[in-house]
Amino acid sequence: MKIAGIEYPALAPVEAACHRARIAENRIVAEGIMRLTLECADLARALEPGQFVNVAVGGEPRQLARIPLSFVATQAQEGLVHIVYALLGPGTRRLARILEGEELDVLGPLGHGWRLDEGAARVLLVSGGTGTVPVYAAAVWCHRHGIAFDAVVGARHRELHWAVDRLRERTSGDVVVTTDDGSLGERGFATGPALRLMGERAYDLVLACGPEPLMQTVSARATELGIPCQVSMERTMACGFGACSTCAVKTTGGMKGACKAGPVFDAREVIW
Ligand code: FES
Known part of the structure; x- marks a missing residue:
């Protein structure tokens, strides 16, 4: 439609x-x-x-x-x-x-959520800012299904981090924390540790949500490595069910509404 x-x-x-x-x-x-x-x-x-x-x-x-x-x-x-x-x-x-x-x-x-695979052996979760919310939901799913995951969680400064301890309770993998100002964890964006982990470990799936440069960089590297990658696109959404055209995402299949075709997209489909 x-x-x-x-x-x-x-x-x-x-x-x-x-x-x-x-x-x-x-x-x-x-x-x-x-x-x-x-x-x-x-x-x-x-x-x-x-x-x-x-x-x-x-x-x-x-x-x-x-x-x-x-x-x-x-x-x-x-x-x-x-x-x-x-x-x-x-x-x-x-x-x-x-x-x-x-x-x-x-x-x-x-909307359409993460396409999660019960057969995955290890998943990398990457988030920045409010993007941590939908990524956290994927972490809960992985934990409930016994799937190992590493997470990289970024925020502007330490007081904005709410998920770190809760993520560590749900995985035996690494939870890497970043802050823009260096007040907690590694200084900088989540991008750096995410690229580093992708270079060190084998992942079956990468999920990312946060600022678009973060998702673009992470998904480009995942594609180079042949790892399936999904991104959750944050958009202004007025109606949430396809009636107002406020939430368009440019994709290889044309403009698509993030509220129904997304917010989660296969990263290869998104034109940044
Ligand atoms: S939020 Fe209205 S069309 Fe997507």
């Missing part, structure tokens, strides 16, 4: 629906970064790693668009969805003020 020249797949993996979700937790976990836990059994069962939800946050009549949020983990039996979000604008700041016990209107599951 094409809208305004952009290709959207006809169907999402599981059909999206609106859900009422009770907030079980909404608390700060790092500087300007919140963890939101929603009670919603249907979403907890349906969400796949790398997909996202679109949340309606009330309190501002002029904000018509929902806020797209990635999740870090689900607990299907308990009916819980764990989301991590950054305070990046007025919408997320209003969301941060909503209290436990209140309800949210949540649309999902949305």
Whole structure:
């Protein structure tokens, strides 16, 4: 299906629906970064790693668009969805003020997530900034399926790192930390350690999300080495289901909507 020249797949993996979700937790976990836990059994069962939800946050009549949020983990039996979000604008700041016990209107599951392979022996996960959220969901999946992984996690400075200890609990592999200012781990971007690890170890799959130069460099090296690589493309998303044309990604197959064809793409498909 094409809208305004952009290709959207006809169907999402599981059909999206609106859900009422009770907030079980909404608390700060790092500087300007919140963890939101929603009670919603249907979403907890349906969400796949790398997909996202679109949340309606009330309190501002002029904000018509929902806020797209990635999740870090689900607990299907308990009916819980764990989301991590950054305070990046007025919408997320209003969301941060909503209290436990209140309800949210949540649309999902949305998009195509990571194409994960239960046969993989070792996976490399690479993230920078808010890209750590969908990558973390892949780490949880690998841990649950007994798949070894190494991770390289980057942020601007130490106070922004929320995932490092939790990742180390989930892998016997390496979790390499970088900060732009050198306040934690290696100074610089996640790119350097990611390239180094790809040169040292054999990986069956590389997954990356973060700034585009990071994903472009990592995916180019993975392609040179013949390692399948997927990237999660962050885009402004208004509707989340293919209706508004705000989320286009240039690909070898033409312009595609990140909200339905992605946000996860095969890296070879993306034109940077
Ligand atoms: S078309 Fe993708 S967010 Fe609206």
